[in-house]
Amino acid sequence: MTVIPLSRLLETESAHVVCFDRHGAEIYWPQFVQTVAGLSAVLAKSDKRYWAIDCANSFDFACALYGCWTAGKTAILAPAHMLTDGSDLEFDGIILSSAGDARARPVVALDSISPAELQEPIIPATSDLILFTSGSTGEPTKAYRSILNIEAELDVLEEVFGGGMGDARVYSTVSQQHVYGLLFRLLWPLVTQRAFASFDFEYPENLFSEVAANGVLVTSPALLKRMRHIKEPIDSPWRTIFSSGGLLPEQAANDAQRLLGCCPVEVLGSTETSGVAWRKQDQHGAAEVWHTLPEVRVRQDDEGFLEVSSPFMGLSSWHRMGDKVRLKSNRTFELLGRGDHIVKIEEKRVSLAEIEQRALALPIVDDVAAVALEEGTRQFIGLVVQLSKSGKKDLQTLGRRDVGQAINKALGGKLDPIAIPKKIRYVDVVPVNPQGKRKPAELRALFD
Numbered sequence: 001m002t003v004i005p006l007s008r009l010l011e012t013e014s015a016h017v018v019c020f021d022r023h024g025a026e027i028y029w030p031q032f033v034q035t036v037a038g039l040s041a042v043l044a045k046s047d048k049r050y051w052a053i054d055c056a057n058s059f060d061f062a063c064a065l066y067g068c069w070t071a072g073k074t075a076i077l078a079p080a081h082m083l084t085d086g087s088d089l090e091f092d093g094i095i096l097s098s099a100g101d102a103r104a105r106p107v108v109a110l111d112s113i114s115p116a117e118l119q120e121p122i123i124p125a126t127s128d129l130i131l132f133t134s135g136s137t138g139e140p141t142k143a144y145r146s147i148l149n150i151e152a153e154l155d156v157l158e159e160v161f162g163g164g165m166g167d168a169r170v171y172s173t174v175s176q177q178h179v180y181g182l183l184f185r186l187l188w189p190l191v192t193q194r195a196f197a198s199f200d201f202e203y204p205e206n207l208f209s210e211v212a213a214n215g216v217l218v219t220s221p222a223l224l225k226r227m228r229h230i231k232e233p234i235d236s237p238w239r240t241i242f243s244s245g246g247l248l249p250e251q252a253a254n255d256a257q258r259l260l261g262c263c264p265v266e267v268l269g270s271t272e273t274s275g276v277a278w279r280k281q282d283q284h285g286a287a288e289v290w291h292t293l294p295e296v297r298v299r300q301d302d303e304g305f306l307e308v309s310s311p312f313m314g315l316s317s318w319h320r321m322g323d324k325v326r327l328k329s330n331r332t333f334e335l336l337g338r339g340d341h342i343v344k345i346e347e348k349r350v351s352l353a354e355i356e357q358r359a360l361a362l363p364i365v366d367d368v369a370a371v372a373l374e375e376g377t378r379q380f381i382g383l384v385v386q387l388s389k390s391g392k393k394d395l396q397t398l399g400r401r402d403v404g405q406a407i408n409k410a411l412g413g414k415l416d417p418i419a420i421p422k423k424i425r426y427v428d429v430v431p432v433n434p435q436g437k438r439k440p441a442e443l444r445a446l447f448d
Contacts, residue, residue, distance in 0.1 A: 001167070001192040003158045006151050009191060010036065010066065010121035017195040019059040020169070025194040026195070027059055034115035039067030041116050042108055047344045048092030050130075051108075053177075054083050058112050059198045061176050062186055064095040065129070069147070070120065074324070075129040077177050082132065098251065111322040117295040123147065128314075131179055133271045143271045144314035145179070145296065153183060153312040154191055154276055156294050160278070161240065162192065164217055165179045168239045170196040179271050180244045184218040204230060207260060212238045218298050219264075222244035222432045225252045225367060227259055228389075237261020245437055249360065249367070268335075272319050274312035277333070288334050300327050332444070343372040350419045355381060358414050362407065364391030367430045371443045373423065381422035382447050383407070386430050395426065423447055 004012060010033060019027045043051065051073050055061040068075040076091045083094060093106035127147040172185035189196040194216075203206065205215065213236030228251070241264040248266050257263045263282035268290055269275040276298070277290040292298055296310040299318070306325040307318045315403060322383055324339040337353035344350070352370040356420045360366040367386035372379065385407070387395060395403050404424045411420055425446045432438050 001158060001162055001165075001194070004156070004191045004193075005188065006147050006191060007123040007125060007127070008119060010070070010123070014193065015037075016193050018190070018333070019062075019198050021197075021198055027198075031115070032059070032063065033118055035063045035113065036058070036066040036070060037116040037118035038113040039063060039108065039110065040070040040118070042113060043067055045073035046093070046106070048073075048106065050074050050076055050091040050093075052083050052089075052091040052094045054094050055110070056200075057097050057198050058172075058176055058186055058196060059442070060097040062190060063110060066123075067095070067124045069096060069127040070118070072124070077129060077182065078132045080178060080186060095103070096216075099356075100107055102370070103118050130218045131182075131271050135389050141319060143179075145389070146314060149274070149312050149314055150183070150187060152295065154188055157183065157275070157406065158192060158310075159338055160293060161242075165194070165240050166214075167396055168214050168216045169211065170194055170209060170216045170218060171201055172197065173201045173223045174218060174245065175200075178304070179274055180267065180269065181218065183274070184242055184244075184267075207238070208234050210236070210258070215239060217241045217260075219243055219418075220432075221248045221252060222246075224248060224256050224264065226253070226429065227255045228366070230259055233259045234261055240265065242267060246279070246432075250281060270313065270321060272313065273308045273310065273321065276306075276310070277307050277319075288340060289328065289332050290335060292331050292333075298325075298327070298330070298333060300325055300333075303339070304336070306333070345372060345418050348416070348418050350381065350416070354382075355415060355419055355421070358411055359383065359385070359407065362410055364388055364394055364403070364406070366391070369430050369438050369441055369443050370421070371447075373444060373447055379418075380422040381419055382423045382444070384425050384427055384430055384446055386427055386444055400426065 014029045016029050017026045018029055018032045029067050051068050053064040053075055055064055066076050078089055082089045082344060095108050098111040099109040125148055129145055131143045133141050170185055170189045174181040176182045176186045185196060212234055215238050217238055224243060238260050241262055243264040244267040253263055265281050266279050268277045269277055275293050276296055277292045279290045283285040299307045301307050306321045306323045309318045322338050324336040325333045326336055327333045335433045340349055341353040342349055355370040359365050364387055365385055366388045369384040371382045373382045408420050431442050
């Protein structure tokens with residue numbers, strides 16, 4: 001497919017389908033342009049520069065983003081909880097799909113905008129937006145991105161992955177408020193004239209519908225790990241599946257291949273770096289090897305951490321990620337675990353990633369998360385465990401105490417004694433946020 005530059009997209013004369021809703025109703029290109037023009041006219045009258053976008057509907061979100069750019073404003077893409085009146089996030093106003101509760105800052109509601117004719121379709125190359133990290137390893141932080149950064153990445157995504165997608169429709173389970181969802185579910189379809197869903201898929205069962213035959217799925221491990229209870233494969237397989245936000249366990253990759261008809265393409269990246277590398281676990285003998293995207297440079301620092309430089313980033317220098325790696329070439333590497341997943345327990349450095357990796361190797365464990373806990377002056381490790389089918393059977397017959405002892409006994413010969421979990425909680429699903437990221441505070445709350 002031809003990739004139209006983001007900055008020249010509104011010059012396009014077309015009548016193609018841009019978006020469709022849950023019931024199949026379609027929205028066409030002229031309506032998109034007219035909605036953008038109407039919003040741009042409203043924003044241009046304001047002296048406020050920074051506008052936060054709070055639209056769950058993907059069509060509304062796309063209109064809001066382009067409305068900001070055509071009006072010379074900076075779009076703020078922050079998690080919804082940061083847009084409350086009590087937040088100290090700096091922005092001037094909010095763009096909503098429809099006017100809701102009263103806000104302390106100015107609100108523009110898209111359902112009150114009158115369509116208009118676009119006067120200036122070319123977007124300046126200086127246009128930008130501000131993203132926020134997920135906060136999974138601390139407080140969310142800003143990450144800047146120019147329209148030139150985004151255009152460079154969209155060109156590469158189509159070059160590497162577009163050939164197998166054709167004119168497929170794009171569905172998603174992840175939010176466009178974060179860089180992965182923004183690119184894969186929204187902007188990439190826009191610039192290649194692929195229709196995208198205005199709604200989210202929430203459940204694994206959603207993936208087993210008639211949409212799959214000509215569908216591309218943008219998702220995270222959080223959903224793909226929840227399919228094991230489904231027995232019958234889909235009649236018409238998905239064309240392509242993308243997964244990001246965390247590593248996809250081998251079992252989940254196998255389930256996707258068996259049930260959905262194709263093995264997911266996993267994309268490694270971060271809010272700061274955007275896309276870095278990819279892998280497919282069905283590649284013979286290469287499941288552990290990650291391939292860097294074109295234009296991306298990688299290196300390993302003295303401590304073994306992955307460092308990245310690319311035109312996709314809003315940074316001019318190298319950025320150190322939290323992943324430790326083993327470089328195989330200047331284009332490939334193996335991941336060795338999260339290096340920033342280190343905690344101090346009784347003055348000893350303990351790798352939560354190693355604990356999780358060891359526990360995941362046990363046949364009674366489907367998923368797991370390790371957290372550092374404190375009780376008074378006592379520090380120790382807690383383990384949140386999602387049991388496999390055999391593990392659940394053991395829990396029913398043996399009880400929590402015996403299953404916990406079996407887990408710790410299996411870990412005992414592989415971990416430092418200080419890293420052996422002192423408390424274990426069993427859950428149906430290890431909790432994650434919509435981007436598939438774990439939040440330590442939520443995990444620790446399970447032990448309260």
